[in-house]
Amino acid sequence: MTEQNSSTSKIIEIRPKVVFQAVENRYQAQNTEFTVNIPSSAIGGLTLLESAILVSFVKLISPAAIFEFGTYMGATTLLFARNSSDSTEIITIDIDPNTTATQENISEADYLNDGNANDEHLRDIFAKHGAIYINRAERHLREKVTQLYQDSTTIDPQQQNFLKRFQLIFIDGGHDFETVRSDTENALNMAADDAIIVWHDFRSQIHDDVTRFLDGFSQTHEIVHVAHTMLAFMLIGSTREILN
Numbered sequence: 001m002t003e004q005n006s007s008t009s010k011i012i013e014i015r016p017k018v019v020f021q022a023v024e025n026r027y028q029a030q031n032t033e034f035t036v037n038i039p040s041s042a043i044g045g046l047t048l049l050e051s052a053i054l055v056s057f058v059k060l061i062s063p064a065a066i067f068e069f070g071t072y073m074g075a076t077t078l079l080f081a082r083n084s085s086d087s088t089e090i091i092t093i094d095i096d097p098n099t100t101a102t103q104e105n106i107s108e109a110d111y112l113n114d115g116n117a118n119d120e121h122l123r124d125i126f127a128k129h130g131a132i133y134i135n136r137a138e139r140h141l142r143e144k145v146t147q148l149y150q151d152s153t154t155i156d157p158q159q160q161n162f163l164k165r166f167q168l169i170f171i172d173g174g175h176d177f178e179t180v181r182s183d184t185e186n187a188l189n190m191a192a193d194d195a196i197i198v199w200h201d202f203r204s205q206i207h208d209d210v211t212r213f214l215d216g217f218s219q220t221h222e223i224v225h226v227a228h229t230m231l232a233f234m235l236i237g238s239t240r241e242i243l244n
């Protein structure tokens, strides 16, 4: 995949209710509920609105397999596990804690204002504490989840049996341009014929590279941003029909 830069973004914006209406249309005779943890007070997680959008995608496409780039505390991994069918498998990847040098000198001012420092800080938290939300979950939920400890840029989709395997892919790992580009390239190969790829941190105040990458990527792929969130997504195959 070549690097794409453009000052003119072709990203389409929709309101969250467009996604919620699709869920209402799909499940007209029943309530559609979901279970979510009280949001963490730590940085790096999703808002409740973002969680609702992701679960809506799960409800709309009933994915057999979900892949998450960036496990962190495992809050979104657990969200997927709790709100998908019993047979859904969830694979989530984060760096190997044993190979991560702990950075003791990142100040709060740095990690709140600088994207690279923020990424380092989150890698640190993951290396020190692991995916606490997954670890604390009930056994039947933990059993749906496979945690990989690997730099996502070293994924080999063919060798790891990931090709065309996932109906829902969430890209929320490293936020530098090269990692987002690599994760996206892998995601395109790992996506099933009918799939949704979702990126987090689009239009984030500190992770400019995600926005820059997606603005360029939107020149050749239809990317949709959900207003009032940092989620952007791409519909592949028959999932293109879900919002109609």
Ligand SMILES: C[S@@+](CC[C@H](N)C(=O)[O-])C[C@H]1O[C@@H](n2cnc3c(N)ncnc32)[C@H](O)[C@@H]1O
Pocket (backbone or CB within 6 Å): 044, 045, 046, 068, 069, 070, 071, 072, 073, 074, 075, 076, 077, 093, 094, 095, 119, 122, 123, 124, 126, 150, 151, 152, 153, 172, 173, 174, 175, 179
């Ligand atoms: C924003 S957090 C993920 C949040 C999580 N998806 C959630 O919703 O709760 C980003 C995570 O990506 C991980 N990460 C950063 N660079 C990575 C890389 N190259 N490979 C794998 N994981 C990476 C960090 O260790 C961190 O835990």
